[in-house]
Amino acid sequence: MPDHARDHDARVLNEHYDALAAGGEESLLVRLQAAFRAAGCDPDALTLDEIAGIDQLHLGGRAASRSLAVLGELWAGQRVLDVGCGTGGASRLLADEFGCEVVGVDITAAFIAVAEWLSAATGLSGHTRFLCADAVRTPLADGAFDVIWCQHALMNMPDVPGVLAEWRRLLAPDGRVLLHEVVAGDSPEPLALPVPWARTAATSHLQRRETLEASLAAAGFEPLCVRDVTDEALAWRQKHGRREAGEAPARALPGPALIFGEEFAEMGRNLRDNLAADRVRILEGAWRLG
Incomplete structure (x- = not known):
């Protein structure tokens, strides 16, 4: 992919994931710190429970990460x-x-700034570090990692073969890839938009499960265990949708709406409906570098 195309994709993703700042509001970091102060928390000394609402922006939250x-x-x-x-x-x-x-890597600069702050505020800076980079070409050494971890991110990456080639470069011998990913479902209906990862069809790069698995195999990754966890993801989204609609007690602590803006409620409903209608499915799996 040409550099100008990568630059365009990076700009689009930054505008999507920090839409409020792109619209002239304060940066994501400033907004979130102010929101924690308003909730009675010290933004320089936070617990993992306090930041759970903005901590993992994927279906299933912390439970899905623990499962993977x-x-x-x-x-x-x-x-x-x-x-x-x-x-x-x-x-x-x-x-x-x-x-x-x-080491966490993300193309969205606002996320990296927030990640660094939250790790410092929770006392985990000594074991986590973050850099802003394109996943297809990271400034990291060959064979530097035992595990590649990726949750709900490939659907934002137009050059999946390039990303997988980079993963192969970065993994040590016998290294593993752990994925929790959104893929296209079997329904011929178009995706209901916006969703948390895209506001338009042009910025959603969903693959079918078969295509993703074939790409992983072509890159030299052997499947260890792959399972469909769509039902669990739908149940989680339905539960959180009721909470966001006020049918369950609302949290005073910051949540995803501070990141995505007023559209987040619609994004959540669309994601629920896409899951229920089999327009998207969720995979959890582990692969080994062959």
Whole structure:
């Protein structure tokens, strides 16, 4: 992919994930710190429970990350690259609960700034670090990681073969890839938009499961365990949709609406409907570098 196309994609993603700042409001970091102060929290000393609402911006939240970590049989001291790390929630969970040393990479500069702040505020800076980079070409050494971790990020990446080639370069021998990913479902109906990862069809790069698995095989990754977790993801989205609609007690702590803006409620409903109508499905899986 030409550099100008990559630059355009990066700009579009930055505008999508920090839409409020793109519209003239304060930066995401400033907004979130102010919101924690308003909720009675010290933004320089936070707990992982307090930041859960903005910590992991994928279906299933922390439970989905724990499930993937158990599937991948992670252990203390492993070197993990969290690709598309967002605000760094999975990176911190892997460091805190599994003892991993984690590097998070994301193309969205606002997310990296927030991830660095939240790791410092929760005392996990010593085991997590973050960099802003394109996943297809990271400034990291060959064979530097035991595990590539990726949750709900490939659907934002137009050059999946290029990303997988980079993963192969970055993994040590016998390294593993752990994925929790949104893929296209079997329904011929168009995707209901906007959704959390895209406001238009042009910025959604969903693949079918068969295509993704074939790309992984072509890149030299052997499947260890792959399972469809769509039903669990739909149940989680339905539960959180009721909470967001006020049918369950609302949290005073900051949530995703501070990141996505007023459209987040519509994004959540559309995601629920896309899951229910089989326009999208959710995969969880582990692969080994062959």
